[in-house]
Amino acid sequence: xxxxxxxxxxxxxxxxxxxxxxxxxxxxxxxxxxxxxxxxxxxxxxxxxxxxxxxxxxxxxxxxxxxxxxxxxxxxxxxxxxxxxxxxxxxxxxxxxxxxxxxxxxxxxxxxxxxxxxxxxxxxxxxxxxxxxxxxxxxxxxxxxxxxxxxxxxxxxxxxxxxxxxxxxxxxxxxxxxxxxxxxxxxxxxxxxxxxxxxxxxxxxxxxxxxxxxxxxxxxxxxxxxxxxxxxxxxxxxxxxxxxxxxxxxxxxxxxxxxxxxxxxxxxxxxxxxxxxxxxxxxxxxxxxxxxxxxxxxxxxxxxxxxxxxxxxxxxxxxxxxxxx
Amino acid sequence: xxxxxxxxxxxxxxxxxxxxxxxxxxxxxxxxxxxxxxxxxxxxxxxxxxxxxxxxxxxxxxxxxxxxxxxxxxxxxxxxxxxxxxxxxxxxxxxxxxxxxxxxxxxxxxxxxxxxxxxxxxxxxxxxxxxxxxxxxxxxxxxxxxxxxxxxxxxxxxxxxxxxxxxxxxxxxxxxxxxxxxxxxxxxxxxxxxxxxxxxxxxxxxxxxxxxxxxxxxxxxxxxxxxxxxxxxxxxxxxxxxxxxxxxxxxxxxxxxxxxxxxxxxxxxxxxxxxxxxxxxxxxxxxxxxxxxxxxxxxxxxxxxxxxxxxxxxxxxxxxxxxxxxxxxxxxxxxxxxxxxxxxxxxxxxxxxxxxxxxxxxxxx
Numbered sequence: 001x002x003x004x005x006x007x008x009x010x011x012x013x014x015x016x017x018x019x020x021x022x023x024x025x026x027x028x029x030x031x032x033x034x035x036x037x038x039x040x041x042x043x044x045x046x047x048x049x050x051x052x053x054x055x056x057x058x059x060x061x062x063x064x065x066x067x068x069x070x071x072x073x074x075x076x077x078x079x080x081x082x083x084x085x086x087x088x089x090x091x092x093x094x095x096x097x098x099x100x101x102x103x104x105x106x107x108x109x110x111x112x113x114x115x116x117x118x119x120x121x122x123x124x125x126x127x128x129x130x131x132x133x134x135x136x137x138x139x140x141x142x143x144x145x146x147x148x149x150x151x152x153x154x155x156x157x158x159x160x161x162x163x164x165x166x167x168x169x170x171x172x173x174x175x176x177x178x179x180x181x182x183x184x185x186x187x188x189x190x191x192x193x194x195x196x197x198x199x200x201x202x203x204x205x206x207x208x209x210x211x212x213x214x215x216x217x218x219x220x221x222x223x224x225x226x227x228x229x230x231x232x233x234x235x236x237x238x239x240x241x242x243x244x245x246x247x248x249x250x251x252x253x254x255x256x257x258x259x260x261x262x263x264x265x266x267x268x269x270x271x272x273x274x275x276x277x278x279x280x281x282x283x284x285x286x287x288x289x290x291x292x293x294x295x296x297x298x299x300x301x302x303x304x305x306x307x308x309x310x311x312x313x314x315x316x317x318x319x320x321x322x323x324x325x
Numbered sequence: 326x327x328x329x330x331x332x333x334x335x336x337x338x339x340x341x342x343x344x345x346x347x348x349x350x351x352x353x354x355x356x357x358x359x360x361x362x363x364x365x366x367x368x369x370x371x372x373x374x375x376x377x378x379x380x381x382x383x384x385x386x387x388x389x390x391x392x393x394x395x396x397x398x399x400x401x402x403x404x405x406x407x408x409x410x411x412x413x414x415x416x417x418x419x420x421x422x423x424x425x426x427x428x429x430x431x432x433x434x435x436x437x438x439x440x441x442x443x444x445x446x447x448x449x450x451x452x453x454x455x456x457x458x459x460x461x462x463x464x465x466x467x468x469x470x471x472x473x474x475x476x477x478x479x480x481x482x483x484x485x486x487x488x489x490x491x492x493x494x495x496x497x498x499x500x501x502x503x504x505x506x507x508x509x510x511x512x513x514x515x516x517x518x519x520x521x522x523x524x525x526x527x528x529x530x531x532x533x534x535x536x537x538x539x540x541x542x543x544x545x546x547x548x549x550x551x552x553x554x555x556x557x558x559x560x561x562x563x564x565x566x567x568x569x570x571x572x573x574x575x576x577x578x579x580x581x582x583x584x585x586x587x588x589x590x591x592x593x594x595x596x597x598x599x600x601x602x603x604x605x606x607x608x609x610x611x612x613x614x615x616x617x618x619x620x621x622x623x624x625x626x627x628x629x630x631x632x633x634x635x636x637x638x639x640x641x642x643x644x645x646x647x648x649x650x651x652x653x654x655x656x657x658x659x660x661x662x663x664x665x666x667x668x669x670x671x672x673x674x675x676x677x678x679x680x681x682x683x684x685x686x687x688x689x690x
Contacts, residue, residue, distance in 0.1 A: 220630060221535040
């Protein structure tokens, strides 16, 4: 993979939608939705998470995508590809109910897909639509990588990527000492973006770790060296040194884990933009792009900044992007 | 030597001590040896292997007991006959707490020195130590007394350092023989006795080592039993080694850490089934980051991960404290250097693999 020529592919717009309900760690603990002591999770940087009660994955996906089109004045007919990632079988059920999922996949309801409905509801009359699955927290990264490839090969000019990830009502809100949240995020990959040009990417999949629960220790051990490798490969492709990264835009996992990973890669720890770990929690696929939008909004990220986005997806995938803001 | 003479050997039932004793007996037909043994049953097995029972007199005793716990008659015979003591016995467990390590290694050495002091003739004390008494020092580690210390990675090293000081201060004649980490029997790579290095390699092979501390220039110094035993047997009684510290180490033949991880990985990767797993080399990082990882595992790891991190913590910090053991004395006295690590590392890996690898988690328990 080579660095993209200037102006070829970049992220021109990001919008996201969060559920109305926000819960503190203490509240989640009282509801029995945490495995660990809240005090320990607070040490790791968590404070609150957004929890969907009334919303459906689809309703938030639609809200995020509509917000993107509206805020950035994107004409629906200027988009030629729609890429959806999330859990389709529960996309229309309130808070992603697992019980509803069973009835969905046992009938022709299973063919009622959020991707096609999104195309209809957003009036995206000209788009070809498809979906990505089984990539866990790296699904939106993968959508952006596919979008970049489509744009660079001339198969598309403007690709709307939408992710929406929920946990069912009452489900645990902790995954290996990370507090999980519900959210949807929409990202527009454009052939002529002025900002957030995609300079490089790298992705590693290790199918050996497909049984996450059975191989927990192996995954913990492989996470850091593989993450280091993927980040270094991305930096090499972008032709950046570690100390040239202006901001690391993270997935919202434990700050402790990030401190270790930054120590391994030689990127100064103060370059981690981590404000949303406490405010939002880990939204699975949306984190990095939600954070990118907020980092731009609060003035942290300025044009020309060098941004490194990294995420890990259970199952197991390691992925990173190098963006020029 | 022209007349019968006697020595006292401690640690003769250990892998190294047995080899040393066999070499001494083979080299000198007039040599008699008292061997201090804690477990007579274990000694019987060693004696059968040695096949020189008439010249070797087992004496029941214990380094941790006053007077080494010997019967008065045995002690009297030793004090009357012995002209040299080769003190190999030690608690080499890296994870031992300081009081336990001191009880065996430091106080045990003090008791050996008291026996030496009670002997009728001036006794040479050959103390078998570890090169890692250098502890947290970095750079070239000379074969000399260490006036200042920089602290230690584990209590074993500290207790051996303290024992060295006792030997130098109290023995009328001494030689300190500091061994590097023994990882296999000889250059064939055969492994008779496993230790922390093998357990760490086993964890690496199973994809359970996330990272190791290290810096540019970090090396791994390791030796074979044959080299160390030969060195001890040849130098323990030699007069020209008196008052010297000798490093029985790879020295210049140590292997850079990165190269060691690479050649190990490449060797295992010749097995397609292993390569398919996608196990990666441990990341090499600074001590600060490694300590943060260790602390995190201690906080949140499951019991087996905690055991793994705990087992590694007693020696891997050395990898971030780069040092090269000077072997000037050893090279001059022995007339040759140690085998280079890269000459026996791959055969050793092959032997480990051939012996089969049990659950690495169980083995660090």
